[in-house]
Every structure is written in structure tokens, then in C-alpha cells.
Amino acid sequence: MKIHRLTSPLPEPKPAPPGNDNPCAACNVRVLSLCDALDEQDLPRLAAISSSMTVRPHQILVAEGDNADYLFNITDGTVKLYKLLPDGRQQITGFLFPGDFLGLAAAGRYAYSAEAITKVTFCRFDRRKLDKLLDDFPKLERRLLGIASNELAEAQDQMLLLGRKTAREKLASFLLMMARRSGLPGTPEQPLELPMTRTEIADYLGLTIETVSRVLTQFRKERLLAMPALDRIVLLDRPALERLAGTV
Amino acid sequence: MKIHRLTSPLPEPKPAPPGNDNPCAACNVRVLSLCDALDEQDLPRLAAISSSMTVRPHQILVAEGDNADYLFNITDGTVKLYKLLPDGRQQITGFLFPGDFLGLAAAGRYAYSAEAITKVTFCRFDRRKLDKLLDDFPKLERRLLGIASNELAEAQDQMLLLGRKTAREKLASFLLMMARRSGLPGTPEQPLELPMTRTEIADYLGLTIETVSRVLTQFRKERLLAMPALDRIVLLDRPALERLAGTV
DNA sequence: CGTCGTCGTTGACCTGGATCAAAGGCAGAA
């Protein structure tokens, strides 16, 4: 049982480059980001309390139990959210992709840890300053509520997966989720790209790496998918995978 | 694999009794309810768009995929939230107790079904009317965000449980959760009361009823707990159970 | 006060996925 490696503390953020009123320009790629909850003319207010940063793989963005001082918008890369048991068993509760949001917390503390899987660029907001903005821009708060509701719905899907699906069903659901979230269709021209390792897939699905590997080779033998590379997947028979996943 | 029984549609709500400005008086029992997010003088506005109702066991409050037209505050009884796979496998994603809230939804639709386990009394709000109130009372919206953040944290705990805990650890976590949520300490004088059946416990923990039953008898033989009745549990060795649960 | 249906318990057995072990592939370091 591997305890996760420690990493260095977060580097101090660089100030947003001058002349760039919205360092979070990339946020607009997905519907869930904070930036597009505001009108164009109000964006500078948001930009003023945010700073853009880039970190390397394995960098920890937030640790379970930390004071929830910051909110994050991921603009590039992939992040994993996870919880640990005292003996090191790990459950990944979600992956974040560009445009996704991080930082909702109950009782002022993060309930999970977040670690960069790839090189990650994000936009960080000071929570206390944001709280003041919330008073001025109720739209922002409504957006946060929408984000939370979405995350809740995904969490419930994941509970169904973890509690009641078989290994094959879990993998099928995972691949379809990745296709949906990453925007890659999984055709031979645009295969799915998996930024995470088998260990991380296993920790997300409540399985072991061996089972993940075995099911993937099963799928390959059954012509449900092809793997031009370890981290590239072509969904050959999407309908069959969708049937397996059970409409989630 | 049992497909869940159909139940009759919800009865039409009775109007709140005259002279009772706040039919949701019981809401104040827990910190998460809607009512106590408002000042005393604003409560009538909230009461005006709500109605109190009581339903029998097995009554369905909301069904997965329904238009999310209502929000609910549970004032008495126990409700289960669940999701189904096409073949009838069920995952219970949570239980609601008095003071708990129901109705957050993404994309205007409920992502889960909710069914009364016991006789249940609740207070129902019209979502569209509530949306108008939200503009006037930002406090309400902040409360909703707080509720959502809390639910999210609980969902993540549950993912850790479902994905990575053993049957014994799951049962220990469940019993401690029930003690915390119900406010019953689990002493011989005030034993834990379980309103749900073994099937429902199993569907919550991702187990079978047989395993739930076996682990409970194990615990009894190990003097970790006593069962003065099928649905009453005395936690004899809380520290041992907490160790098993893994500090959640 | 039997009969029926539901719920919980227990035993016997089975199996999906975990565990243990070995080996190949690949990237970065020397």
C-alpha cells in the first residue's frame, strides 16, 4: 500500500501580466467556469483577485483538512481529487479538466486533496476576497450553486458505479466519461487520451491495476476498443460500451 | 433482482393551517434547513410559497429524471435517495433525517429518486417561486450553497467507503454515521434506532443483505455492539468501531 | 388462531476480483 509522496509547497503566484485584464482567459472553454458568469465589464473585478499559475505533475494544490482559502479554475492539464484512509488506501473522487472548478468546501476546510496529474495551469482566487465579490454579483453565487449541483449529480453517478457496477461496467463507464469530459470522440483520428496512470484509473473505479489492465485487454480482444498506445484509446464499439455502462 | 414497486402519485398538498405563518416550524432542529437562513420577519415570505405534507412509507417524493419543480425540507421521518441501474440494481446515495434538505438539481432535473422509508412529514417549496425569493434574500442562496457543499463532502466520504472499505469497515462507518445524524448516542438507555431494512443498509453500503447480517452478528459476538431488537443497536465499543471506520 | 408474506439469519458453496509473482517496455541517467 503506497503512501503518496510528499511534494514541495506551492510556489508563490506570479502577478498577472500587465495589460491582461483577465488572466483567466482560458476559462471560457467550458460552461462551468466562474469567469463566464460575469458580464464583460465586470471581469476586471474578478481578475483583480485572481492570479494564474502553472505547476508540474505531482504538485499538490490542496490537501484534505487545509483551510479552504482558495478557489481554483483549471485552465490546462488534469487534476485528481482524492481521499485517503489512514493506511494509505486511496479513493479518487474525481478528475478535473480545463474549465473545471475546484475549491467548494464545507465548514471552511477542504474535504479532499487535489494533485496535478499533468503539468497544470490554473487561476486561483482568494476566497475571502471572492466572498466580498459575491455580495456585488449574485450571478457568481448562482454559478457556484450550479457548479455544486453538477458535482453532486456526478458524485451520485459515481456512487452507483462504485457500489453496484462490475469491473467491466466500471471501465466502460469510465471510458465514456473520459470521452465526454475531454471532448475527444475516440475515433481512430482522434483517439481518447488518458492522462492518468492505471493506478489512478483503479483508484477512481475502486479496483486494482491488474483488474483494470485485464479488463482493457478483454475489451481489446472483443474488439470493443483499440489501443494505439498505452494512453490512447479508440472506442471501436461505442454502443456496446454504452450498453455495458448502463446509460450513465 | 427486485425492481422497486410503483407507488401512487403524491397527494395534493393541504394548504398551511390558517394562523400558522411558518408551517415549517420544525425546520429549525438542524443547522442545514432553509428556514433558519432567514430573519424572523422574513419567514412569512418563505412560508407563503411552502406547504406542509405527510406521506406514508414507500411514497415516492421525487423520481430520477423528473422536472425539479420542488424543494423539500424533511421535518419528520426518514427518506432514502437512490439511483437504479436498468436491471434493477439499486444504490442508495443517502438518507435524509428531520431538518435535512432535498431538491438540489442540475439541469433542472432530479438526478436521483427519493422515497419515504417511514411515515414522513416535509415542507415543500415551489422552485420557481423560490427562485424569485432568492433575488430578495441572498442569504437563502448562500445557505443553499452551504447545503450543497456539505452534501458534496458527504458524497466524497461515501465514495471512499464504497470504493475502498471492507464490509466490516463499511458497517462500522454506517453505524457511527447513524449515531451522528440521528443524535442518538447508542447507549443502552438511548440505543441507535435503524428506520431502514437490511436491504436498504446493503444498498447503501454496496453489499448484500446476507453480508450485512453476518457482519452485524460478528460485531455482536465480538462485543462491539448489542441488539436489544432488530432495529435497535447499542454501541458497546465505540472506540473499536471508530478505529474500524478509519476516522470518517 | 392458522395462513401468508415479508424480513432477518445462518449455512454451504461459488466466483469476481484481489493478491502474489514474474517479466517486458520504455524513459531518463550515466
Place this chain on the structure above:
DNA sequence: TTCTGCCTTTGATCCAGGTCAACGACGACG
């Protein structure tokens, strides 16, 4: 170039928890 370390795959074996089956307790209902 070889070496070293990590990741992945594959095979052999094991076991926690599932499945199947029988039975007892209890409440509702005639």
C-alpha cells in the same frame, strides 16, 4: 550504449463477499 526504475501486462492462486437455499420470527388478515 547500458543501467535503473517505473509502469504495464500476464499468469497462478486465494479469499472476501456474493449466491443459493433453508428456516425462524413476526405482523397483517381472514
